[in-house]
Amino acid sequence: MSLLVVGTVAFDAIETPFGKTDKILGGAATYISLAASYFTKKMNLVSVVGEDFPQEHINMLQKHHVDTTGLQVLKDQKTFFWSGKYHNDMNSRDTITTELNVLENFNPVVPEAYQDCDFLMLGNLSPAVQKAVIKQLKKRPKLIVLDTMNFWMDIAMAELLETLKQVDVLTINDAEARQLSGEYSLVKAAQKILAMGPKYLIIKKGEHGALLFNKEQVFFAPALPLEDVFDPTGAGDSFAGGFIGYLAETEDISFENMKRAIIFGSATASFCVEKFGTENLIGLTQEQVDSRVQEFVDLVQFDIALV
Amino acid sequence: MSLLVVGTVAFDAIETPFGKTDKILGGAATYISLAASYFTKKMNLVSVVGEDFPQEHINMLQKHHVDTTGLQVLKDQKTFFWSGKYHNDMNSRDTITTELNVLENFNPVVPEAYQDCDFLMLGNLSPAVQKAVIKQLKKRPKLIVLDTMNFWMDIAMAELLETLKQVDVLTINDAEARQLSGEYSLVKAAQKILAMGPKYLIIKKGEHGALLFNKEQVFFAPALPLEDVFDPTGAGDSFAGGFIGYLAETEDISFENMKRAIIFGSATASFCVEKFGTENLIGLTQEQVDSRVQEFVDLVQFDIALV
Numbered sequence: 001m002s003l004l005v006v007g008t009v010a011f012d013a014i015e016t017p018f019g020k021t022d023k024i025l026g027g028a029a030t031y032i033s034l035a036a037s038y039f040t041k042k043m044n045l046v047s048v049v050g051e052d053f054p055q056e057h058i059n060m061l062q063k064h065h066v067d068t069t070g071l072q073v074l075k076d077q078k079t080f081f082w083s084g085k086y087h088n089d090m091n092s093r094d095t096i097t098t099e100l101n102v103l104e105n106f107n108p109v110v111p112e113a114y115q116d117c118d119f120l121m122l123g124n125l126s127p128a129v130q131k132a133v134i135k136q137l138k139k140r141p142k143l144i145v146l147d148t149m150n151f152w153m154d155i156a157m158a159e160l161l162e163t164l165k166q167v168d169v170l171t172i173n174d175a176e177a178r179q180l181s182g183e184y185s186l187v188k189a190a191q192k193i194l195a196m197g198p199k200y201l202i203i204k205k206g207e208h209g210a211l212l213f214n215k216e217q218v219f220f221a222p223a224l225p226l227e228d229v230f231d232p233t234g235a236g237d238s239f240a241g242g243f244i245g246y247l248a249e250t251e252d253i254s255f256e257n258m259k260r261a262i263i264f265g266s267a268t269a270s271f272c273v274e275k276f277g278t279e280n281l282i283g284l285t286q287e288q289v290d291s292r293v294q295e296f297v298d299l300v301q302f303d304i305a306l307v
Numbered sequence: 308m309s310l311l312v313v314g315t316v317a318f319d320a321i322e323t324p325f326g327k328t329d330k331i332l333g334g335a336a337t338y339i340s341l342a343a344s345y346f347t348k349k350m351n352l353v354s355v356v357g358e359d360f361p362q363e364h365i366n367m368l369q370k371h372h373v374d375t376t377g378l379q380v381l382k383d384q385k386t387f388f389w390s391g392k393y394h395n396d397m398n399s400r401d402t403i404t405t406e407l408n409v410l411e412n413f414n415p416v417v418p419e420a421y422q423d424c425d426f427l428m429l430g431n432l433s434p435a436v437q438k439a440v441i442k443q444l445k446k447r448p449k450l451i452v453l454d455t456m457n458f459w460m461d462i463a464m465a466e467l468l469e470t471l472k473q474v475d476v477l478t479i480n481d482a483e484a485r486q487l488s489g490e491y492s493l494v495k496a497a498q499k500i501l502a503m504g505p506k507y508l509i510i511k512k513g514e515h516g517a518l519l520f521n522k523e524q525v526f527f528a529p530a531l532p533l534e535d536v537f538d539p540t541g542a543g544d545s546f547a548g549g550f551i552g553y554l555a556e557t558e559d560i561s562f563e564n565m566k567r568a569i570i571f572g573s574a575t576a577s578f579c580v581e582k583f584g585t586e587n588l589i590g591l592t593q594e595q596v597d598s599r600v601q602e603f604v605d606l607v608q609f610d611i612a613l614v
Contacts, residue, residue, distance in 0.1 A: 089491070184395075184396070185533070185534055185535060185536075187532045187533060187534045188534055205515070208512070208515040208516075209515075209516075209529065211532060217605075218606060219607070220529045220532070220606050220607055221607075222516065222527045222529065225493055225494045225518060225525055225527070226492070226494060227492055227494045227495055228492060229492075256609075256610070259609040259610075260609055260610070260611050262609075263611060293611060297611060299526065299527050300526070300527055300528075300607050302526070302528075302563075302566040302567055302569075303563070303567070304567050304570060304600060
């Protein structure tokens with residue numbers, strides 16, 4: 001089934017305790033698409049870049065099964081640029097530069113050929129833009145997943161709450177779940193957030209794994225303990241990409257299948273953080289992905305027979 | 308098989324965002340023994356209290372299958388007392404009072420009847436005292452588990468390193484693993500610590516679960532997401548008690564069985580934090596324990612068939 005990915009395609013400059021990069025390829029939709037490409041072979045992209053965006057990046061996305069008809073390239077404008085520096089523990093970072101550029105007046109346009117969309121992944125963007133995408137779809141997708149962040153809770157909470165009513169799955173981190181709900185306990189936070197609209201909530205806890213909630217059930221998946229986390233940029237988006245890519249391919253949106261999708265998402269994210277930017281998400285083999293998933297199985301499986 | 312528990316039996320006064328207590332029963336060996344009592348029915352205790360320690364607590368321990376022959380009651384002396392206050396996030400606390408009292412010159416004596424010891428759990432005490440216990444045993448136990456803390460790394464690192472050479476399993480938290488190894492990555496920390504002597508390392512991450520390492524394998528168990536964590540005091544000791552209690556009862560110290568023991572330990576710890584002090588560890592039914600373990604199974608089980 002077809003997956004539509006909407007989000008930023010950008011340049012990032014990243015500094016971590018292990019090194020720093022010049023402007024490299026980044027953006028939520030980039031990470032999501034690359035991650036999803038290991039699970040599904042039909043993806044459509046809606047995003048925007050400037051004239052400075054190299055054709056080689058577009059070619060690379062196409063090689064990863066991404067249709068770029070919906071990628072607007074705006075003349076005489078520059079691509080969205082973010083630069084940041086991670087602290088020593090890699091759990092927090094400072095933003096150094098944010099140049100919105102083409103994103104300032106981004107008006108997403110869903111091409112006619114993309115209307116047959118069964119799975120919609122809305123990467124982090126303003127809630128108004130996310131809502132505008134949903135509105136353009138003549139047929140409601142089977143599943144809408146939305147990612148957002150504290151920034152929008154700070155400046156556009158009303159729009160966010162409005163958009164949340166229209167989505168099936170919300171992905172946010174633990175601090176954002178606490179901010180959105182006003183509850184410290186993630187169990188209580190989840191129930192409050194599920195009352196806002198989404199049927200499923202994924203709380204991303206970075207190196208501490210991820211929780212999937214619906215109103216009756218909860219599932220937890222750890223992050224893979226890694227020797228080195230080199231660059232956390234894009235980990236959440238890679239997670240979301242693996243998650244929705246697997247769901248789109250299997251066409252099964254049951255809680256049981258979402259558990260599997262979370263494991264595939266976690267596996268993809270674990271690749272992402274091992275190198276700078278998107279580097280480690282390009283050209284993975286099926287064997288590498290399968291072997292990583294097997295590490296998750298080995299990490300958490302146990303055998304208890306209760307009487 | 309018989310389990311020997313060595314550690315503090317104490318009074319605690321605790322303040323959390325949810326309330327505060329007067330002097331209540333506490334101490335590592337208390338939590339360990341109570342937790343272990345849900346899995347094994349033969350436990351020996353070596354510890355020390357003062358004349359102020361109520362007989363009713365001793366009776367209660369005995370009801371939980373604890374032999375108290377090795378519990379020294381020192382005349383004209385007072386029981387070890389600790390008081391502390393948890394911060395709002397419950398992940399950190401300030402110590403308000405530490406009165407060592409009987410602990411100041413604690414000389415553990417293993418009674419002759421305890422010599423037939425197959426499983427030894429050394430709760431947090433000075434490394435020298437822990438080592439003195441091991442030395443008193445004429446036959447080496449099948450498994451020695453040692454818990455310690457940053458305090459001993461700060462003031463008695465040499466003795467701790469000496470004692471570590473003699474144990475099979477070390478349990479510490481993530482910050483302590485980083486301190487002991489000098490490595491931020493827990494994977495790297497684990498390998499360095501395993502080179503210090505222990506064959507197994509358990510890294511306790513509080514609300515983020517626990518990791519079990521040996522030189523070749525790693526296993527992760529989450530903490531149960533709870534509506535409210537009321538009082539974290541004793542959670543690590545309850546975890547250790549459930550862990551060794553299960554191992555002692557099953558007499559199986561394979562990695563596979565340690566995984567199960569970790570789940571039983573996590574389940575016991577999840578009871579502990581739901582009420583003040585030891586309150587919720589007293590008089591649990593088998594049904595309550597089984598049902599809690601089933602929640603862990605449901606929380607983490609997934610079914611992925613890789614080709």
